[in-house]
Amino acid sequence: MRRxxxxxxxxxxxxxxxxxxxxxxPKAGLAYYGSPRTLSHVAAKFGIPVxxxxxxxxxxxxxxxxxxxxxxxxxxxxxxxxxYVPWTPARQRVGCPVTSWKLVAAQEKGCTEAYCGTGPGxxxxxxxxxxxxxxxxxxxxxxxxxxxxxxxSMWNPWGSSFVDVTSADLDGDGSPEVxxxxxxxxxxxxxxxxxxxxxxxxxxxxxRYDSGMFTAKTALVRVGKxxxxxxxxxxxxxxxLKGPALYLVERTFDPTNLRVDREIVGxxxxxxxxxxxxxxxxxxxxxxxxxxTVVAVSRVDVGTTITIRTASGKKTLPDARFGDASTGRVxxxxxxxxxxxxxxxxxxxxxxxxxDIVWLQGSK
Numbered sequence: 001m002r003r004x005x006x007x008x009x010x011x012x013x014x015x016x017x018x019x020x021x022x023x024x025x026p027k028a029g030l031a032y033y034g035s036p037r038t039l040s041h042v043a044a045k046f047g048i049p050v051x052x053x054x055x056x057x058x059x060x061x062x063x064x065x066x067x068x069x070x071x072x073x074x075x076x077x078x079x080x081x082x083x084y085v086p087w088t089p090a091r092q093r094v095g096c097p098v099t100s101w102k103l104v105a106a107q108e109k110g111c112t113e114a115y116c117g118t119g120p121g122x123x124x125x126x127x128x129x130x131x132x133x134x135x136x137x138x139x140x141x142x143x144x145x146x147x148x149x150x151x152x153s154m155w156n157p158w159g160s161s162f163v164d165v166t167s168a169d170l171d172g173d174g175s176p177e178v179x180x181x182x183x184x185x186x187x188x189x190x191x192x193x194x195x196x197x198x199x200x201x202x203x204x205x206x207x208r209y210d211s212g213m214f215t216a217k218t219a220l221v222r223v224g225k226x227x228x229x230x231x232x233x234x235x236x237x238x239x240x241l242k243g244p245a246l247y248l249v250e251r252t253f254d255p256t257n258l259r260v261d262r263e264i265v266g267x268x269x270x271x272x273x274x275x276x277x278x279x280x281x282x283x284x285x286x287x288x289x290x291x292x293t294v295v296a297v298s299r300v301d302v303g304t305t306i307t308i309r310t311a312s313g314k315k316t317l318p319d320a321r322f323g324d325a326s327t328g329r330v331x332x333x334x335x336x337x338x339x340x341x342x343x344x345x346x347x348x349x350x351x352x353x354x355x356d357i358v359w360l361q362g363s364k
Contacts, residue, residue, distance in 0.1 A: 029056055029071035031084035031240040038063075042070060046077045057241075068243030084240055090265040090274035096220040096227035099176070101125060101165040119167045120176050127163060141178060144203025150182050150196070166216040170199070170227070170255045177201045181216035190246065190269060192234050196334075199229075199255065206255075208299075210334035213248075221252060223261055228252040231332035237266060237281045245269060249281065253324070253331060258360055260329035282321075282330045287359055288350020294342045294358065304334055306358050308349060317349065320356035330357060 032042065039062050043050045054062050056071050072078045101117040103125075108114035111128040118124050123141040127150065130136075135150040150163075162183045167176040178200040185194045197211035197219060211219050212232040221230050232250040239245065247266035253259060264277040292308035292315065299305070303319035322337065323330045325348065337360065348359040 029084050030074055030078045030081040032070045032072050032078070032081055033240060034069065042072075046072060046075070048072060048075065048077070068239070069241045071241070082240070085278045087239070087275035087277065090276050093230075093265075094222040095218060096168065096222050098166040098168045098179070098217060098220055100217060101167070103127060103163070103165070115163075117165065119165070119178065123167070123178065125165050125178070125180075137180065137182075139178060139180070139200060140203075141200065142175075142203040146200060146203060146205065148180075148198060148205070164216045166220075168220055168227070170220075170229075171201070172256075175202070177206065179216040179219065181211065181214075181219070190234050197229075197231075205338065207258075207335065207337045209332040209336065211332065223252050223263065226254065228261060229255050233333055234269070235281055237277065239268070242268075247277070247281075249277065251280070251329070251332060258324055258331065258337065260324040260327045260331060262327060262329070280329045282353050282355060282357075283323075283328050284350075284352040284357075285328075287325060287328060287348050288352075288357075289348070290350050291346045291348055294347055297336060297342065299334055299336055304336060306349075306356070308347070308358070317356040317358065320349075320358060323357045323359045325359040325361050330355075331360075 032046075039050045039053055039059070042048075043053060050062055052073060053059070053070060056073060071084050072081065099120055101119045103115040103117040106114045106116040106126065108116065108126055108128055110130060112131050113129040114126055116124065116126040119141075121141065123139070125140070126138045128136050128138065137148040137150045139146045139148070164181050166179050168179065169176045171177070180198045180200070182196045183193060184196055186192070187194070193213045195211045195213075195215065196208065197214070197216070198208040199206040209231060210233075211230070214230050214232060219230050220227050230250060230252045232248055234246050235249045236244055237247040237249065246269045248269070250265040252261045252263065254261070264280050265274055266277045267274045290310070292310040294306060295309050295314065296307040297304065300319070304321060306317045306320045306322075308315050308317065321330050321333065322335045342360065347361070349357065351357070
């Protein structure tokens, strides 16, 4: 279970990510992982001249260097090493158009404070705070009213990203869906934001997840010719040359079928360069073989607790994550799909990187 604490100190640390980018990486070769003691040690192990290793890796001082890994030439002695794929600079994200709802102060029965707004098609949304400081969201669309609890760290709906509401036609049926985003917390340390992101379709909750830094105004981004939803979280990723470190990993997925894109973008803490990561840190090479039927799903904090019925009985997976079986990639933290998305059929589940993952087949 992850614990979060709101900290203004965290916000002061964010500018660290704007520091100068790291030196350029080698263009090709095979990766030798680990922390080599000396270039002479590596040269003797693989039968490669020291000067050749130094040239490939841009090392000027062959006696004193600090490097987690090295790129080696493709020769018979290195053929079993993993092939090194340079991390190229990420392309800039292109946002998709959304219609924002403007919230204004209003008088609502049972609310000590309320802010309401209207959207396309006559929809109406109200944010209500009662005399017990409990916050709820009331959303009326398509003749249906949906009431949702809202965990908001600070009460400040005006001109901020603590709460925002937008509309966009995600599934292309001509009727726009409503997207709501509320800021739950900001962690200390790296200043990660934790946002509850809820998508409502036809007056009912479609799914929700923790979108990180993405708000309802910014989470819809263009991937190819389509508009997908995004999330971003700090996760440990192992760079083949720099070693393990925290990266702000950004993922996108198709909201219509929950398929996760292969495009992964990340920025290393303390650096300013966004990279196209060649893999998903949490995606296994093969899916697990255990199978069962999902019988219950609930959120705890931003984690997800999933109960599965197997041949040997019920099994509860605390702080688990859902994944997309078609791409072998995980969905965002705290992803909570609708019952229709989970379906009644069998699902695969298992552990990857010390995380329980339940693999969805996708929904239409």
